[in-house]
Amino acid sequence: TGGRAWWKESSVYQIYPASFKDSNGDGVGDIPGIISKLDYLKALGVDLVWLSPILQSPQVDMGYDVSDYYAIHPPYGTLKDVDRLIQELHTRGMKYVMDLVVNHTSDQHEWFKQSRSSKTNEFRDWYIWKKPRYTADGVRQPPNNWGSYFSGSAWKYDEQTEEYYLHLFAPEQPDLNWENPKVRDAVHKIMRYWLDKGVSGFRMDVINFISKDQRFPDVPVVDPSKLYPEGAKYYACGPRLHEYLQELGSILKEYDAFSVGEMPSVYDPTEILNAVGFERQELGMAFQFEIMDLDHGPQGKFSPGKFRLKDLKSVVTKWQLFMYENNGWNALYLENHDQGRSISRFASEKEEFRALSGKMLATFLGLQSGTPFVYQGQEIGMVNLPESWNIEKFRDLEAINFWNELIQACPGDTKLHNQTMKELRLKSRDNGRLPMQWGSGKFAGFSSGTADLWIDVNEDYDNWNATSQMSDPSSTFNYWANILKLRKVWVDVFVYGSFKLIAEDHEELFVYTRTFGETKAVVINNFSEKSVEWCIPVEIASVLTGGKFLTGNYDERRIIGFEGNVITVNPFEA
């Protein structure tokens, strides 16, 4: 693999600030609340802490719509709070990774207010403005047929200057025009400002979308049911992406900064490698979505798709081998603020299997080649929102817009409504945004106030909370802590070692080895409860140092099982 690096030997914990800890009782999480929980993160053993956006924002998309890159969203706290957070992290040997959202801004950002004010304004070409098209009988149309990720067209008509502007996400999130060097300089200035304040690196939001095919062509509509098809082939990893990333990379290099690029809609590892190759000097690693998209159906994320173990094996193996052989690096994740909870989605949240599932997924993910990311609550086995919730309890515009559009398009199709609500409950983004469950008190200890929370707590916090798990040596929390410890104890094998899939055709075992001199086998055996459609099995989740299989020594063809049950991984007993 490429050279050794501190960020390869690290693990990252992602915090969703609105839902982590509310210190002032207003029902919304905040930075002082985060600071009060740093010892908890230290106990888990994570090295970096990535906060979803905390900058000033009207919160149309929970802060992924920034209106001022140099100010903090007031309900989260002040610049002083951020300074204190950085300092408190550093005293614990930890670092802060900032979420950098620069493919688009909020429509309330001063730049956009100027840009939309007139065609001759100096900020006009900081965004992407295009003239309307017209049908034969004179009906005004958007410049092309691209769809927004949050439903509807990716273009919004602006009466004042009689042009459309591009927004791949909400209309309140106009895309910046990266062709304009002034935009790029402004982003470079933002990066330097925060790096100089002690931020140790960035998670870069949809960073592979910043270079668009300047022809802005229509998507040749293959699926007539899609009024606005996804135009990703014309903006994901566009023509000048690597030129722009080289500029960002040279700043990151100057500060030896951490970087992870979020890169949706790209499945060709070569494309991602061009951004994360060690000698490329662009980004350190990237979030690819191929695993996340495995259970998407033909109509996309909220249509039913069957997640199969053999598909998972081939996707994981592809990325593990490809990055290792090409000096790239993987960002390992199964959850974040945009995805359903992994125990519910990939294993089983049934009481008797919930902790086992959490441990199994920790073993599966945490010992692969790459930098592991733990999303808040994943370490204590939090699961999806309750079955009882209907759309009124949802907060995320992606789900709400999708639901409203469906109801409008197929008002009477109850079967489709029920199926869609099932998929929303399984995969929508609110699943990961319910308040962190700290204890069994009111609001699960998330908030000490009386104000209503911005989103309700789940109903299982009496039995599933951080306090009870920290004191239980066999808890999911302590299992995750052990897995992260294993990477520290056996750095060569689990960080820099090669990956090999074993027993590829086995229908119930996911077994891989990591080798660096010595070999360690990671064995995840099958679920005894067959009702779970697919899963990485959970009965045995363990790390074996050259373990002996049930009959005879294992080789690539004769694995048939494993002795013992879940072996709690403790690096100091192995």
Ligand code: TEU
């Ligand atoms: O997400 C990018 C993105 O593509 C997601 O919308 C993802 O495709 C979708 O949610 C999965 O179905 C980033 C942020 O992580 C997300 O929270 C923001 O809403 C989005 O960009 C716009 O900033």
